[in-house]
Amino acid sequence: MxxxxxxxxxxxxxxxxxxxxxxxxxxxxxxxxxxxxxxxxxxxxxxxxxxxxxxxxxxxxxxxxxxxxxxxxxxxxxxxxxxxxxxxxxxxxxxxxxxxxxxxxxxxxxxxxxxxQGYLWMVHKTPENEKWELAMRSRSLWETLARETQDKGMNPSDLLGWKKTGSLLVGRTTKESEMLKRRADELSAAGISAEFVSGSELHSKEPSLLVSENVGAAFVPDDYQLDxxxxxxxxxxxxxxxxxxxxxxxxxxxxxxxxxxxxxxxxxxxxxxxxxxxxxxxxxxxxxxxxxxxxxxxxxxxxxxxxxxxVKPRKGHLLVLENFNSLKLNHGIMEAGYVAHKDAGLGSVSDPVQTSISMTATMDTSGNLILGSSRQFLGFDMEMDEGILNSIWERAGEFFPTLRKINVENLRNSREVRVGLRPYMPDxxxxxxxxxxxxxxxxxxxxxxxxxxxxxxxxxxxxxxxxxxxxxxxxxxxxxxxxxx
Structure with a gap:
């Protein structure tokens, strides 16, 4: 605590x-x-x-x-x-x-x-967590806001970047897949539409995603994104x-x-x-x-x-590729390891920075591919780190083989790099x-x-x-x- x-x-x-x-x-x-x-x-x-x-x-x-x-x-x-x-x-x-x-x-x-990155997802949240009730209430209020803008004749997609994409929390090991099966059951019991999809089903949902048949993902079809x-x-x-x-x-x-x-x-x-x-x-x-x-x-x-x-600053990088046509996504995607990285505490004496890289991938309403994410304890440092960007790209390539064929250095003219400081609390x-x-x-x-x-x-x-x-x-x-x- x-x-x-x-x-x-x-x-x-x-x-x-x-x-x-x-x-x-x-x-x-x-x-x-x-x-x-x-x-x-x-x-x-x-x-x-x-x-x-x-x-x-x-x-x-x-x-x-x-x-x-x-x-x-x-x-x-x-x-x-x-x-x-x-x-x-x-x-x-x-x-x-x-x-x-x-x-x-x-x-x-x-x-x-x-x-x-703009995701309003429940797939990586845990029902028994103390933030669950607040997350559910916020989700409902965002849905109401999007509905109200539409009722006023405005397009929530244009206005807010609002899009129901659904989300996939992807496992790469048998252990992770077992955890994701339990998570899908827990989410369903808590009132969220959720299911576990096998590797073969996952390939049909996201053809560009590389996973073996003996693993799978937790799928929440009603998750949203916004800008x-x-x-x-x-x-x-x-x-x-x-x-x-x-x-x-x-x-x-x-x-x-x-x-x-x-x-x-x-x-x-x-x-x-x-x-x-x-x-x-x-x-x-x-x-x-x-x-x-x-x-x-x-x-x-x-x-x-x-x-x-x-409250401490926790630095993060995102790589945004504008009008990226080499890879198309149907859902928001996150690796299961993201949850553990997000919940990791402050760095130790031997590793005070505690750098972690986990794959998150979304496409916004403008067709931009957004890849993440990194976490580091570096105080209020805001300098962009090309090494971190390369690590994000390499990690994404482990899930999307298409990206391995592209030299990220050639994308400098069509990229945006977002560096921000998350307000981290130890509990x-x-x-x-x-x-x-x-x-x-x-x-x-x-x-x-x-x-x-x-x-x-x-x-x-x-x-x-x-x-x-x-x-x-x-x-x-x-x-x-x-x-x-």
């Missing part, structure tokens, strides 16, 4: 300079920085480790340097898929005003959202519809430097950025991905609430809930590679917590209180 060390006893600091006790209750200005949703590999490579490491670092800013004061009901720190869905949920389910603040822009190549970048663009569009009435604003490229409070009872009044002071009358939500731990630690120091939240569960000692401060972070699939359920849970609504999913596995000592 992940240890979250908490010291929540507020102490009076008689030497501290009082922070602003109130902020003007004016409507927030519209401060839109246009996001770029499709970034090329060169831009991603240009992001240095130093830049990313300081993404949310705390620094002191005097009140005289603040350009503007704005007041909102809710401030969400982080504009990834988690932060934007939380903002959307507040806007749809309440009359509250919301500000989203981030040190960068969505899908800018620094976090996990824009670098993901995270398109989904983010859609979420921003929805959120911005509330801007003219003064209920929504974005403050991008503005690192949060401080939390504001009016007294020493622990209530948060707002956040300070390098350019603005953003008041929050109802709540502040930290949804900053792998930067959340360091950010929370730095921001809480002035409150004498000491947090040691063990494999995200943090969702109120921060002890700060009654109106909440956190939603640590989803690692499941941010997309758990986003809508997470957003619903956070908003229901803030508004005091009945919760649809048991939050106890995710709260900080349940994992502290």
């Amino acid at each position: 992940a240890a979250i060390t908490l010291n929540v006893t507020p102490k009076l600091n008689t030497k501290a300079k009082p922070l602003p006790c109130s902020l003007p209750k004016t409507l927030p200005p519209l401060n839109f920085s246009r996001s770029s949703f499709f970034r090329n590999g060169a831009l991603i490579q240009s992001l240095s480790a130093k830049t990313n490491q300081s993404r949310f670092e705390s620094s002191r800013v005097s009140s005289s340097s603040i350009n503007a004061l704005h007041s909102f009901d809710v401030v969400v720190v982080g504009a990834g898929i988690i932060g934007l869905t939380i903002a959307r949920q507040f806007l749809l389910e309440s009359n509250l005003s919301v500000a989203v603040v981030d040190a960068s822009v969505p899908c800018s190549g620094t976090g996990a959202t824009g670098a993901g 995270a970048r398109r989904a983010v663009a859609y979420l921003e569009k929805v959120n911005r519809q509330y801007a003219p009435e003064g209920r929504y604003a974005e403050f991008y490229n503005e690192p949060v430097t401080k939390l504001l409070r009016s007294d020493y009872v622990g209530e948060v009044d707002g956040v300070l950025t390098e350019k603005n002071s953003l008041g929050c009358k109802k709540a502040v939500v930290i949804a900053a991905g792998c930067w959340s731990g360091k950010l929370m630690h730095n921001l809480m120091q002035d409150f004498n609430v000491m947090l040691d939240v063990p 494999g569960k995200p943090m969702i809930g109120q921060i002890p000692g700060l009654p109106n401060a909440f956190v939603a972070a640590g989803h690692e590679g499941e941010g997309l699939s758990l986003a809508l359920g997470t957003a619903e849970m956070v908003v229901d917590m803030v508004l005091g609504n009945p919760l649809k999913v048991d939050p106890s596995p995710f709260t900080l209180q349940s994992r502290s000592h």
Whole structure:
């Protein structure tokens, strides 16, 4: 179990300079920085480790340097898929005003959202896992969202990259196949349409896939894919519809430097950025991905609430081949070993990086082949590693012989490389809930590679917590209180 060390006893600091006790209750200005949703590999490579490491670092800013004061009901720190869905949920389910603040822009190549593969799969999830209920709720909410867009005359495939592909979790050994048979049975018992398909049946479903007849795969025909970048663009569009009435604003490229409070009872009044002071009358939500731990630690120091939240960055690479015609896939495909690699813990002294490569293969609605995936503990390093890309290609070639005939070096002009940092938690569960000692401060972070699939359920849970609504999913596995000592 992940240890979250908490010291929540507020102490009076008689030497501290009082922070602003109130902020003007004016409507927030519209401060839109246009996001770029499709970034090329060169831009991603240009992001240095130093830049990313300081993404949310705390620094002191005097009140005289603040350009503007704005007041909102809710401030969400982080504009990834988690932060934007939380903002959307507040806007749809309440009359509250919301500000989203981030040190960068969505899908800018620094976090996990824009670098993901986009699968909404249940095939690799386990029903008895504590995240199962949240995953099922999120899946249902994504289905509802896709259906609602269609009912409004929009195409969810164009809008979200939404596609029901079904998914295959493929075994290569007898032991893996036995595990996959059990998994298919467990998924079926939990209400998911699932079956085990033998090697010969698997070949008919995916002719390009190389497997022997004595192995097989778990098959979930109703699993989905979407394009995270398109989904983010859609979420921003929805959120911005509330801007003219003064209920929504974005403050991008503005690192949060401080939390504001009016007294020493622990209530948060707002956040300070390098350019603005953003008041929050109802709540502040930290949804900053792998930067959340360091950010929370730095921001809480002035409150004498000491947090040691063990969320860590876990680096990943994806190789995207644009309009790739040499291989066609009918389903999303993942090797069974992916599950073990995903659940592996922090590296040892002898292997602190703990590099793992496992095959994942999808085709998006534009005909691009997306191959993954890698996992490494390298801090906030964002440099592209050609060696990792070669390993991903070689691993994919073990499953798809067609790829062995192609020199990956010849694909440089038609490729995109995605490098991102997953927010890893040692116990494999995200943090969702109120921060002890700060009654109106909440956190939603640590989803690692499941941010997309758990986003809508997470957003619903956070908003229901803030508004005091009945919760649809048991939050106890995710709260900080349940994992502290």
